[in-house]
Structures are given as structure tokens and as C-alpha cells.
Amino acid sequence: MAKKIKGRRDFLKTSSLATIPFLLPSGLSASAELAGYAKKEESINFVTDGAMTSPLEYARELQAIAEKYPDTPDTYAKGGAVSRLEAEFAKLTGKQKAIFMPSGTMANNLALRVLSEGKSKIFVQETSHLYRDEADAAQTVHSKRLVPLAPGKGEFSLADLKESIAYHQKGEVFQSGIGAVSIENPVRRADGQVFSLEEIKKISGYCRENGIKLHLDGARLHLASAYSGVPIREYASYFDTVYISLYKYLGSKGGAILAGDAAVIDQMPHLIKIYGGNIYQNWPYAAVALDKIGNIESLLQKSRAKGDQLMALMNASGNMKISPIPSGSNIFNLQITAPVNYDKFTGYLKEKEQIQLRMPDSQGVIKFFVNETILKRSNEFIMGALKKAIGSALA
Ligand SMILES: Cc1ncc(COP(=O)(O)O)c(C=O)c1O
Known part of the structure; x- marks a missing residue:
């Protein structure tokens, strides 16, 4: 609704x-x-x-963690709490691999860049963080054209998506292809509205039938899950990639996780590096979220x-x-x-x-x-x- x-x-x-x-x-x-x-x-x-x-x-939490787990540090996001956190998230989401990202903005944009390959159109909620709050990174940095759906609403329907795809396919002579679709759930600009599972299933089924990749901006996915009763793993199963924030409720001061197929996630370290996100040590972010993820x-x-x-x-x-x-x-x-x-x-x-x-x-x-x-x-x-x-x- x-x-x-x-x-x-x-x-x-x-x-x-x-x-x-x-x-x-x-x-x-x-x-x-x-x-x-x-x-x-x-x-x-x-x-x-x-x-x-x-x-x-936060400093006290880090001290307790560092004392409890001497193998916490990473080097350029390899090893320590970062690798353990990635393994936990791969398990949690049921995906082949997960990778630490310095921000959700980077996770969204790099996921969609890779999923859409050379095709430029990405269909998104008009109210999404991706469309409204990422400084047009998809357009300016990744050469993607974000196509907004269901203006002013938290959720779009499969009918909205099909209509927009048809509009662009029929109305444009020079086709650039349908790159990917992104869904934010829950929707921050709609006061935490949860995207309906039934609609996600329909959209996912349509995307799979038509070879269109689907990304989940699940910055606060645990909140959607706690209130809808749908497990994280089930939500994730309808998407090719899933991003979850480490700082909305997982206690960290920043950072994100992106999970998906190995073929997608394995492309990320190079992209993170060239976009300037390869930080020498990331454990102060990963360790606190790791400490909390089980609970x-x-x-x-x-x-x-x-x-x-x-x-x-x-x-x-x-x-x-x-x-x-x-x-x-x-x-x-x-x-x-x-x-x-x-x-x-x-x-x-x-x-x-x-x-x-x-x-x-x-x-x-x-x-x-x-x-x-x-x-x-x-x-x-x-x-x-x-x-x-x-x-x-x-x-
Ligand atoms: C729904 C949603 N997606 C993505 C982001 C971006 O996260 P980050 O601040 O880590 O770039 C946010 C941050 O508020 C968000 O609310």
C-alpha cells in the first residue's frame, strides 16, 4: 500500500x-x-x-572488543573483524559472498553499476535514498540514468515498473537497454514504510523472467524484518544484491555490507579502490557491528x-x-x-x-x-x- x-x-x-x-x-x-x-x-x-x-x-566498546578478540584488525579490509563480519552477512543473507563497504552510498552505486553492466537505465523509487539523497552519484559518476517510479509514494508496483519500461522502450528510438531495478525497504522518506512482500515477489519474478537484475537498498532491513516478520534471508532471496547499513541500528559509526553472487562481489575491491574507498583499517567500524549482529x-x-x-x-x-x-x-x-x-x-x-x-x-x-x-x-x-x-x- x-x-x-x-x-x-x-x-x-x-x-x-x-x-x-x-x-x-x-x-x-x-x-x-x-x-x-x-x-x-x-x-x-x-x-x-x-x-x-x-x-x-564507543571507545569503551572498542576497547572491550579489542581485549576480547586479539585478531580484530584488518589490513585494507582483509582479515580480522572485517572478514568475520563479511562471512556472517553472507550466511545471514544466504548469498555467496558479502563485502564491507565504507558507505551505503557506495554499496548502492557500485552494486547497480555492476548489475546493470553496460546498460544505462536503472528503475528506482522516486522517494528512495538512491534517487534523492546520493548527490546524483549514479548519473554523474557511474553514467547511469535513474528512472523514478511512483513519485511521492513509498512503494511502486509491478504495473508501475512495466508501464515505465514500456514507455521508455516504445518511446525512444535509440535503446540503451534496461540496466537494473532497485528497491529500498524500509523506505526512509516514507517514515519507515515496509515494501510489501507480495509486490517484491511479483517484481522479482518479472525481473528474473526478463533478465533484469534487482538490488535491495536494505539500509534498515532488520527493522523491516522485525515488523513484517519476513526473515532477512527471505527478503534477500528475491534480489541479486543486498546492502545493509552497519550504523543505523548495528551500533557502528559508519560502514555498510553488500552481499550477492561471487561474480558480482569479486568485482568490488577494484571498484572500491578506484573510487577512493579503500581504507587502511576498517575494524573500528566492522568490529562493533560484528559484536551485535548475533543479537x-x-x-x-x-x-x-x-x-x-x-x-x-x-x-x-x-x-x-x-x-x-x-x-x-x-x-x-x-x-x-x-x-x-x-x-x-x-x-x-x-x-x-x-x-x-x-x-x-x-x-x-x-x-x-x-x-x-x-x-x-x-x-x-x-x-x-x-x-x-x-x-x-x-x-
Ligand atoms: C535508505 C538508505 N540508503 C542508503 C543510505 C546511505 O548510507 P551511507 O550514509 O552509509 O552512505 C542511507 C543513509 O541514510 C539510507 O537511509
Whole structure:
């Protein structure tokens, strides 16, 4: 089911795009600013997809890992935590091979470059990160023409894809061939909407019948999986390549994994090098994600269950209304039905209770993100804090 996206200003203010560091003028990333770095052990954030550790916490995690596993370092992404992480992801996705990439942007672009071979057209969601947030890298660096589908919607259908392919094939005299199709799931610009499995199956079947390669931008694929119940491996089985981020909820400070057939993945080291992504040591990114990958599914399940219980309590409280986004994942729409001053409300929560909430959009809707930090304190405690904050901020 496709959902309309709202205006850009609201989007920037309230969506997870605000977690993207490069859009911010200041040196401080939005996610760091929003999450304020978990200063206290028990601090909870309802503003990002994962826990945001402070530099000190991250350094401590790295120290513990380095002490526990003396063979952690890699050399130019060979060996140590990087190779172990790649093996884990190959297993997880059911693909022949997986490779560490310095960024998701590079994973998306290099995957599509290789999958599309010499053909230039790549069909994508109009709302995708690839189309809207990668600085036209596909067009300018890789000579690919991104063809946007289903403008303003989180999801496109097989019918949308077929129509666009037919339009280009019939309407253009000089054919450059259909290169590949890319699907983002869940969809960041659609507040974490999950792409329907039924449509993925249809698109994948059509692509396979027609020799068209299919890429999955699964930056947050574990979130889609936790909320849809579809295993990562099943999602991956419908695609030729799959990218998963190491920093959205896997605890790292950057990095990505790309998985696929050996014939595709084996071309990556050379491409990573020539595009300047061959970093001398990558273990500080890989090791933290490796440490978490075994637990992430149960952590997200627990967070989801606790979030569901908390939201039932919030809806029963009489002064909050929280509802799921259609076909959504970990992001919900929260409205405070009591007349509050939002600066005071969120300020109280942050300062007195170490709980962070986003500000509302122009419709008075707060995007409420459920992540693992919800596990730090009881729902009764969180409810008490929300009620006190409302009481302290009544307008
Ligand atoms: C859906 C999606 N794809 C790709 C990326 C790019 O990841 P990176 O920041 O590692 O380049 C992001 C980052 O926010 C994303 O949300």
C-alpha cells in the first residue's frame, strides 16, 4: 500500500532524514544532536532508529572488543573483524559472498553499476535514498540514468515498473537497454514504510523472467524484518544484491555490507579502490557491528514488544494518542491531546527524565521512533515521565 509523502520542510523536521549528518551545516550530526548522545546509562531516545552511543561509550566498546578478540584488525579490509563480519552477512543473507563497504552510498552505486553492466537505465523509487539523497552519484559518476517510479509514494508496483519500461522502450528510438531495478525497504522518506512482500515477489519474478537484475537498498532491513516478520534471508532471496547499513541500528559509526553472487562481489575491491574507498583499517567500524549482529533480531523483537505495550498504555492514558503508520515499521505518529507547550514538554523530558522526543510537525504530530533504548527502563517509568512532562507543560 503506497503512502503520500508530505512537504519537504515537515519532512526534514520530523523524518529520519534529519538523522543524516551531511545535510547539516554544523559540525554536529543531527543524530548526535537529536540523540544528544546517551549521556546517562538509562537515557532513552524516541528519535532515531538505533541507540546513539557517545564517543566515549564507543571507545569503551572498542576497547572491550579489542581485549576480547586479539585478531580484530584488518589490513585494507582483509582479515580480522572485517572478514568475520563479511562471512556472517553472507550466511545471514544466504548469498555467496558479502563485502564491507565504507558507505551505503557506495554499496548502492557500485552494486547497480555492476548489475546493470553496460546498460544505462536503472528503475528506482522516486522517494528512495538512491534517487534523492546520493548527490546524483549514479548519473554523474557511474553514467547511469535513474528512472523514478511512483513519485511521492513509498512503494511502486509491478504495473508501475512495466508501464515505465514500456514507455521508455516504445518511446525512444535509440535503446540503451534496461540496466537494473532497485528497491529500498524500509523506505526512509516514507517514515519507515515496509515494501510489501507480495509486490517484491511479483517484481522479482518479472525481473528474473526478463533478465533484469534487482538490488535491495536494505539500509534498515532488520527493522523491516522485525515488523513484517519476513526473515532477512527471505527478503534477500528475491534480489541479486543486498546492502545493509552497519550504523543505523548495528551500533557502528559508519560502514555498510553488500552481499550477492561471487561474480558480482569479486568485482568490488577494484571498484572500491578506484573510487577512493579503500581504507587502511576498517575494524573500528566492522568490529562493533560484528559484536551485535548475533543479537540484533532478538533485541529488535524485544523492543517492538515493549514498544507495543507502551503504546497501549499511552493510548489508555487519555492525553496521548499514538498510531502506527500504514505498512510501517518502527516509526509511529504521536499526538498529545492535552494543550501543551512542546518546548517545555520535550525540554522537561530531556532534562529531568533523560527521554528524548522529536518536536511535532505543523499538524501537531510527533514522529515517535521505537528502538532498543526503550529496553533501558520500565514502561511504568516511561509512562510516569510522560505524564509528569505533560503536567509540567500544560499551556
Ligand atoms: C535508505 C538508505 N540508503 C542508503 C543510505 C546511505 O548510507 P551511507 O550514509 O552509509 O552512505 C542511507 C543513509 O541514510 C539510507 O537511509
